[in-house]
Amino acid sequence: MEKELFTFIAGGTAGAGIRKAGAVAGYIFTQMGRRVFEMEDYQSLIKGGHNFAVVSSATYPIQSHYMKADLVVATDKRSYDMHKDHLTSGGIMVYNSDAMKDQQIPNGVGVAFTTISRKYTNSELRLGVGAIAALAAAIGMSKDELTEVIKSQYRDAENNVNFAMEIYDAVAPQLYAKFALKKSDAKHLPMISGSEAISMGAVAGGLDFFFAYPMTPASPLLHYLAGHAKDFNIGVMHPESEIAAINMAIGAASMGLKTMVSSSGGGMALMEEAFSLSGMAEVPVLAILGSRPGPSTGVPTYTEQGDLRFALNQGHGEFPRIVASPYSMEEAFYLAAEMLNMVQQFQTVGTLLTEKHLIESRMNVDIDVEKTQWAQPVMYTGGDEKYLRYKLTEDGISPLMFPPSEQVVKFTSYEHDEYGLSTESPEMIAKMHEKRARKEEALIEKLKQMHTVNVFGETGPLIFTYGSTTMSVLEALRCGNIQARVVQPIYLEPFPVWEFEQFKEESPIVVEQSVMGTFETLIKDKTNIKAKASIRKYDGRPFDPEELAQSIKEVL
Amino acid sequence: MADDLTTYEENTWCPGCGNFGIFNAFKNAVKRLEMEDGISRQNILITAGIGCHAKIFDYLDLSGFYSLHGREIATAQGMKLANPQATIVAFAGDGDAFGEGIEHLIFAAKRNADMTVIIHDNGVYGLTTGQFTPTSPEGFKGPSTPFGSPEEPINPLKLMLVTGATFVARGFSGRLKELTDVFVQAMKHKGFSFVDVLQPCVSFNDTYKLYNSKVELLSQPAANVDEAMRLTEQTEKLPIGVFYQAEAPVYHENLLGNWNPTVQRATRQQRLQSIKSLLEKA
Numbered sequence: 001m002e003k004e005l006f007t008f009i010a011g012g013t014a015g016a017g018i019r020k021a022g023a024v025a026g027y028i029f030t031q032m033g034r035r036v037f038e039m040e041d042y043q044s045l046i047k048g049g050h051n052f053a054v055v056s057s058a059t060y061p062i063q064s065h066y067m068k069a070d071l072v073v074a075t076d077k078r079s080y081d082m083h084k085d086h087l088t089s090g091g092i093m094v095y096n097s098d099a100m101k102d103q104q105i106p107n108g109v110g111v112a113f114t115t116i117s118r119k120y121t122n123s124e125l126r127l128g129v130g131a132i133a134a135l136a137a138a139i140g141m142s143k144d145e146l147t148e149v150i151k152s153q154y155r156d157a158e159n160n161v162n163f164a165m166e167i168y169d170a171v172a173p174q175l176y177a178k179f180a181l182k183k184s185d186a187k188h189l190p191m192i193s194g195s196e197a198i199s200m201g202a203v204a205g206g207l208d209f210f211f212a213y214p215m216t217p218a219s220p221l222l223h224y225l226a227g228h229a230k231d232f233n234i235g236v237m238h239p240e241s242e243i244a245a246i247n248m249a250i251g252a253a254s255m256g257l258k259t260m261v262s263s264s265g266g267g268m269a270l271m272e273e274a275f276s277l278s279g280m281a282e283v284p285v286l287a288i289l290g291s292r293p294g295p296s297t298g299v300p301t302y303t304e305q306g307d308l309r310f311a312l313n314q315g316h317g318e319f320p321r322i323v324a325s326p327y328s329m330e331e332a333f334y335l336a337a338e339m340l341n342m343v344q345q346f347q348t349v350g351t352l353l354t355e356k357h358l359i360e361s362r363m364n365v366d367i368d369v370e371k372t373q374w375a376q377p378v379m380y381t382g383g384d385e386k387y388l389r390y391k392l393t394e395d396g397i398s399p400l401m402f403p404p405s406e407q408v409v410k411f412t413s414y415e416h417d418e419y420g421l422s423t424e425s426p427e428m429i430a431k432m433h434e435k436r437a438r439k440e441e442a443l444i445e446k447l448k449q450m451h452t453v454n455v456f457g458e459t460g461p462l463i464f465t466y467g468s469t470t471m472s473v474l475e476a477l478r479c480g481n482i483q484a485r486v487v488q489p490i491y492l493e494p495f496p497v498w499e500f501e502q503f504k505e506e507s508p509i510v511v512e513q514s515v516m517g518t519f520e521t522l523i524k525d526k527t528n529i530k531a532k533a534s535i536r537k538y539d540g541r542p543f544d545p546e547e548l549a550q551s552i553k554e555v556l
Numbered sequence: 557m558a559d560d561l562t563t564y565e566e567n568t569w570c571p572g573c574g575n576f577g578i579f580n581a582f583k584n585a586v587k588r589l590e591m592e593d594g595i596s597r598q599n600i601l602i603t604a605g606i607g608c609h610a611k612i613f614d615y616l617d618l619s620g621f622y623s624l625h626g627r628e629i630a631t632a633q634g635m636k637l638a639n640p641q642a643t644i645v646a647f648a649g650d651g652d653a654f655g656e657g658i659e660h661l662i663f664a665a666k667r668n669a670d671m672t673v674i675i676h677d678n679g680v681y682g683l684t685t686g687q688f689t690p691t692s693p694e695g696f697k698g699p700s701t702p703f704g705s706p707e708e709p710i711n712p713l714k715l716m717l718v719t720g721a722t723f724v725a726r727g728f729s730g731r732l733k734e735l736t737d738v739f740v741q742a743m744k745h746k747g748f749s750f751v752d753v754l755q756p757c758v759s760f761n762d763t764y765k766l767y768n769s770k771v772e773l774l775s776q777p778a779a780n781v782d783e784a785m786r787l788t789e790q791t792e793k794l795p796i797g798v799f800y801q802a803e804a805p806v807y808h809e810n811l812l813g814n815w816n817p818t819v820q821r822a823t824r825q826q827r828l829q830s831i832k833s834l835l836e837k838a
Contacts, residue, residue: 200831208638251634273627277624404601408617
C-alpha cells in the first residue's frame, strides 16, 4: 500500500550538509505532489555536534514534522544513538558502518559513508548528499531521477552525482523501493521558511529599509533580505548594535521610509527605549521578535514562547502598541504586510511575535501575492496655516508630512505641543496623552473590523493556542483523529476580547510552549475564561504531533 | 532674538550659557550656506540628544528629530540613508556622544557617514545638575564624584582621528566668527565631519576665562593624521579651527550606490513581480 505520511530524518555533524539535505528532501517530496513540513534541529556551534533535519510529508497540507521516522539516515554514531528510538514500526535505519563497527543493528542498513566519501574532496561536506541518495533508493527513485535532483539542487554536480551513485548502489540491494509513497497531481507549491515568508510579506507590503544586528534565530531574516536587497530594491543595513538598528530605523521612518527591525529576546530588550520613542514621536516601525528559550542568552537555536509578556509590554510609558503572532508560513507572509500597514496607519510600534519553530522550519505555501496589504499612512494634504506634526484630531491620528519639505516638520521624544516643541504645560501634557489614548481606541475599532482570531473546526472540545504551536495542535488533532475547535488569536495587543465573548461559558485546554503559562494567564486576564487543562512544553523542542495528541486525549 | 530661524519656544538656557554662541553661529552658518552655496534650510535636517545642548532643537525652526540621549547619531544616519540628498546635522553633548552613545559616534566616523556632529562640549552634565562627564578633568568634583573624578578624560579629537573621521575640528562658543566658519566647512564636507565645541557652563563648569586665554586659531589644517594628533595634545594653547580634512568614499554610496530610497522606491507591482518569481523558484 502506498504511504500517506512519510517521515525522513537525516542526521550528522554540523558542516556535513544535513540542513541542505533536509531542503533537498523537501524538494523531492514536493515534486511528487506531496506537501512537506521540515524542521531543522541544530546546535549553537559551527563544526561538529549534532544536527538533524526532520522532513515529514503527505498528500494533505501537513503542518508539522513527526519525530517518528520511516527512514533515518545517520551519517555518524551520535545520530544513530539519538534517533535509534525514533523509528516507526517498519522504519529503517541507514547508519554509517565505518562509525559503528561490529554492532548488530536491527532493521539497519549499514553503509560505509566515511570510506566512500573519502574518495572525494571535501568529503565531510558531502555526507548530506549521501543521505539524499539513500532516501532516493528507499522510495524507489531511479538513478537517473536522482542524478537530475542532484544536478538541480547542488553545486559541484559531477562529484556529488558520482558520490550519490556509489551510495545508491551500496544501499539499493537492501533498501530499494522499501517505501512506496502516495503521489498526487496537486500543483507543486513553493516551499519556504517562516523567515522567508515574513521577509517577502514585508517587502510586498512596502518595506523600504531593514536594519538588524545578528541574533539567532532572527538572523535568517537579515541574511535573506540582505541577499535579495537588489531584487527587491530595498535597503538593508547591519549596524553596530540593536540599539543602532532601531534608532536608525526610526530615523529613516521619520523621512517617510517604511522600516523594519528584527531580533530575538535579548536584542529586543536593548531596543526597548526606542520602542517607547516610536510611541511618543509617533514614528511607525515594525519589529520582528523571533523567540528562543530564555531568559537571557538561554538556548539560542531552539524554540519557545516565553517572550509573550515581554512582547506585549515593549517600551515604557503609555501608548498604543500592536502585537500579532502568525500561526503558519502563509499567515506570516500576509501578516507581515498587514502589520507594516497597521504601524503606518497608527504611527506606532508593532511587534510580529514568532518563534524559532516558525522562522526556521520550512513548508509548502499557497500564496497569492495580490492579496497582501499595501502600507499607507495618512498623509497631510494641506489646509492648515502651518503644518502641525502632532495636530490634535478626533481619532488621534495626525496626518504625516516628511522632510525635506517647505514646511518645518518636528519629530520629538519629549512631550510636545502640536507643532512638535517640548512642553511642560499641564493642559498640553494631558491633551497629548488623550490624543495617543484616542489612537488606541481607533486601533481597537479598526481591529474589530478585521480578522483577528482564527477558529479551526466546528465541533468538539475547545483548545486555545497561538503562534506556530497552532500548527502542532492542528496536526496533532489530525493524527490523533480528535474532533476539536482550535482558537488562535492572531492579534494579542490590543487583545480581541470581543471575539472571545462566544467562548465565555466554556473551559478550554490551553496549549503553549511556556513553563509559566503566560498565554493562559493572558486569556484569563483579558476574557476571564479559565482553562480546564494546560499542556505546556518548555524543553526547547517543538511539540511532536503524536505526543501532543496523546496529551490532549489525556485531558479531554 | 526673533528671526526666521528661531521658533516661539521660550529659551531656558542660563544667561551667559555657551549654548547661545553655538546657536547663533549655527544660524549664521545656515544663512551663509543658503546665500553662498545654494543649500536651502529645508534641506538641512537636525537631530539632537538629550541635555542642555539639545534644547537647540526646540529653538531652531528647522525640520528633524529630537532623539534620545546618546542616540542622535544613529537617528541621523537613518535619516541620511533614507534620503541622501539631505544635509544632516546631529547636535550632541559630551555626555551623550562620548558616554551613553559613544558606539554610534565611533561607527559613524568609521563608516564615514555623510553627516555633521556638533558636540556641545562643556565637560559637565548641566541639565542633571553638574556630574562629571567623559571630558571632565581628573579630580572634577560633582554630585556623583564629591571627592573628585577618579578618571582621566578622553581626548575627543584624537578619538575621532584614530577612528577615521574625515573632518575633525574644534570651535569655541565664545568666538562666533570662527565657529561659524567651522560649521559652514563641516556641513559642506562630504563625509563624516566632527566639530568639538568648547563650551563653558556658567552654572557648573565656568571655563570662559580659561578658554579665552588659551584658544588660538589654527592657520591651516594639519597635513596628515600624525600631525593632527600632535595638535590635539597641545594644552598650553588650545588650537581651534579645522585640524584635519580628507576625502574618502561615504557610507551611503558604498551601501546604496546612487540609489535614493525615498525617490527611487520600488512600486507595489515591481515588488509583487519579484516575489512571484522567487516563489516560482522556491
